Amino acid sequence: MSPHPEPHGPGGRDGAPPAAHEGTPPGAALDGIRRLLAGGGVAVLSGAGLSTESGIPDYRGATGRRRRHTPMTYQEFTASEAARRRYWARSHAGWRAIAEARPNAGHRAVERLRRAGRVSAVITQNVDGLHRAAGTVDAVELHGGLDRVVCLGCGHRSTRAELDRRLHDLNGASRGAQARVNPDGDVELPDALVAAFRIAPCTACGGILKPDVVFFGENVPKDRVQQCYDLVDGARALLVLGSSLAVLSGLRFVRHAAREGKPVAIVNQGTTRGDEYAGLRAALPLGATLSALADRLGDPGDE
Structure with a gap:
């Protein structure tokens, strides 16, 4: 939360015009x-x-309404190994599209x-x-950035490319790689693929790895x-x-x-x-x- 109070209204002291809520031509x-x-x-x-x-893709369409995809929250990720497996399985399948974007x-x-x-x-x-x-x-x-990974235990940071190689060694090429990529770099996968996915631990301490991004519900x-x-x-x-x-x-x-x-x-x-x-x-x-x-x-x- 911002430590600053809310402004009392639109515009500014320099005489900037108020908002045109229908949009400017x-x-x-x-x-x-x-x-x-x-x-x-x-x-x-x-x-x-x-x-x-x-x-x-973005999270919302032109109407501002959220698209159907619901991103992982920090609370889900930290509380459940099953949630982490789901995140990393889906992210491993979709991250390449983000990495190759220009x-x-x-x-x-x-x-x-x-x-x-x-x-x-x-x-x-x-x-x-x-x-x-x-x-x-x-x-x-x-x-934050999806191209970095951080350990929640010891704070060690590494590259996403390095983790991608480790996940490939553990799981092989993802069969969901051609699916539609969501805004946070993951894709929808069948439950059977998620359940069989193997997670890579931190190489420094064996702890839980998380993408170095701020999840929903995280400060x-x-x-x-x-x-x-x-x-x-x-x-x-x-x-x-x-x-x-x-x-x-x-x-x-x-x-x-x-x-x-x-x-x-x-x-x-x-x-x-x-x-x-x-x-x-x-x-x-x-x-x-x-x-x-x-x-x-x-x-x-x-x-």
């Missing part, structure tokens, strides 16, 4: 985002919608805008590592949360890309920016929980939109 929206970025110092908060063009035009455009000084910081709710792969190596991965580390608050405080404005802001871990930064009088803009397909705090809200294709903006503003001398 595309032409006006594009011009508004261009003007926002032209001033530089914009912090970006990205969500699953930015990665859909890389073939990774940054799309949106990720690359964000990095171009960062290099040009238009974007001051990138905070992502995604665990796919695609901002890093696009060159934004200092992007703060709010919920984001406090120092990481504070780092994100500091980045928002140091920014002139906040631009949300492809997030419904359905969970507090991302929404709190939108609320914080609005309370501090910083302009907030949201580009997302469908409504978000942060719409009331945004002076600009638009439904635009992220790859094409961000690429056009980077073409226009990719040089610090351009306006």
Whole structure:
């Protein structure tokens, strides 16, 4: 939970307009985002919608309603060996699709805008590592990364690629590898395959391995949360890309920016929980939109 009180209303002290809840017309929206970025110092908060063009599905459709897939919770994972077996069996089958995903035009455009000084910081709710792969190596991965594994016993960290090799040695190639991949990198598998799956323990202490991501029901580390608050405080404005802001871990930064009088803009397909705090809200294709903006503003001398 944020230690900060809730803002009293939308907009900001600098006169940013209140949210247009029906969305801003595309032409006006594009011009508004261009003007926002032209001033530089914009912090970006990205969500699953930015990665859909890389073939990774999001949790919610354009209506904002959750898709049928229900992700594993931290409480389930830590309390039950059967739940851990189910998680790792399904994740082993689906992780390759995440590992082979490549940054799309949106990720690359964000990095171009960062290099040009238009974007001051990138905070992502995604665990796919695609901002890093696009060159934004200092992007703060709010919920961690699927390419890392941590032991719940001794804290030892290792790569997901290493674990994948160990799981392959124990179980062979997954027969569910061609199934539809869920947003958190797993797939649906028959019960018989899950029941026969063998879990790999920590190589350092024999303890329980968990992907180095924040599960539903788990808290984001406090120092990481504070780092994100500091980045928002140091920014002139906040631009949300492809997030419904359905969970507090991302929404709190939108609320914080609005309370501090910083302009907030949201580009997302469908409504978000942060719409009331945004002076600009638009439904635009992220790859094409961000690429056009980077073409226009990719040089610090351009306006």
